[in-house]
Amino acid sequence: MAAITATTAKPKNRPRYWRGIVAVVAGLYFLGPLVVSVIFTVDVPNQGFTLSAYTGILGAAGFLSSLRLTLELAVATIVVVLLLLVPAMIAVRLSAPRLRTLIEIVCSLPLVVPAVALTAGIVSVLRWGPTTLARTPLYETILQIQNPSFPVVLVLAYVLMALPLAYRTLDAGLRALDLVTLVEAARNCGASPARAVLRVVLPNLRGALLNTAFLTLALVLGEYTVASILGFTPFAVWIVGIGGSQAQMSVAVSVLSLVLTWVLLLILAAAGRGPSFRTSSRKLKVKETS
Template sequence: MAALTPAPATPPAAGAPAPARAQPVPQGPAPVPDGAPERRPRPGRRRPRVWRGAVLGLAGVYFLLPLVSSFVFTVHTPGQGVSFAAYTDLLSAEGFTESLLLSLGLAAATIAASLLLAVPALVAVRLGSPRLRPVVEVVCMMPLVVPPIALVTGIATVLRWGPEHLAATPFYQTFIAVQNEAFPLVLVLAYTVLALPFVYRSLDAGLRALDVPTLVEAARDCGASWPQAVVRVLLPNLRSSLTGAAFLTLALVLGEFTIASLLGFRPFAVWIVTISGAQARMSVAVSILSLALTWALLLLLSRAGSAAGAGEGAAPAAPKES
């Protein structure tokens, strides 16, 4: 068998030149000879800002042109000039204040009900049963598949069936109470169902950005109970998601017409359509003001969330040494 160990290198013969050593390969760019023009790397092509400005300009025209046209329609009367009577007569218009306050109250109740329903469910799924997340997602997205007209038809059928068959039971008063015209709770229940997809998407995006098990476990190790861990640890980190869900729900309630109209109630959107036949300019003016009110409430919610976040994130001042 041949030996596995390599044979020792034989020394060079006497008088023979020593073998040349391999020169190290120089790293980096090759040196530029004298007199040759220096080549600079080409910078990446920058997208022209002209296209960005053009796209933003077209978007602004698309959104602002109808608003400007509507405003001109409300203040300009052919042959009479400019008049702001459509705006000054709003406060004295019959049903304006009542319908607006009713819609704002319904929006506040819907926001509270949606968040109280969605936040505990999504947190529980994240902590205890991650496999149920597709089931919860399908259930929350179901209102996007069911048309509002089908939903209100089912609600009206149940409201007609209940008093007839439950007249001798305590549930009869429940069916009467949820249809109170001063504050119809049936609209809150219907709007909560309609708002579930938007609330779910907003909260799910916020929970995806957090390590919920680690945060809750750390809070529990510090002695916090489960409600304290959710309220004092998770909710401050979900502030932007909660604000987005609240704004989407507010916009939905202020603009919803089908369910309230078919059930016979008169919130703000139904009132606008009611007066549109007799006072077209005032109805358009109310639509513009409702849009401005929605944006004002959005800014208010955003400022409140950012102010709360700054207040909680600020470090307490160190006590002065005496």
């Protein structure tokens, strides 16, 4: 984002003081509460400057395990969402364009189901499951997906919740490509259909794949409702539990989760920026010379 803004915002002969005003207002709006929160957490009355609120969190039982669980859930969700959607969306565009609307509707359905309703549904299935399936091999399955060390059921719920976001971002990425022509060009160059997708389509979808991963990660990091109702403790649930006991700590908890989310997203963005994208520069627009 930063790169795009930098190149499109060319200096013009217009007064630019309003930009400064916007920056100050936005800065105050976004950073003000943050700064105040940080000050509140480190400046305790009668004690002066102390980091005890933060060390308290880091030292509390369950910090690492809940964080690890969240990250594992995030990775699993991202992988499942991408494996589910990318092949389906490419295939639909290449060979069955009429099914596009169907996929769009299916992927948008989770938007109309509130998280609480989704969870209520999951809860009733999980209750009904063991008794009904008691004598089938599926009994083990239904227990296994609720394994607290890695609750697959949460991944399933998160995948559903991430579908609308993932569909939109992937759709935007695919829209920007002339997929049919690119695949035909690749096949004309001797690439089998599978290689055409791997070597030409996926590299050009990199931005969209990254954005999808980005949004899914953010969603999983901040998800509280489903996990807490189902009784699992990923990071968001743990952090709420730990924060309730002490004023300073509760604010420190939100500051910390904000910073953590931010860091993870930065890492993801950095990981996604490949060599071929670094060499290309949109500033060079060559004039017609032929």
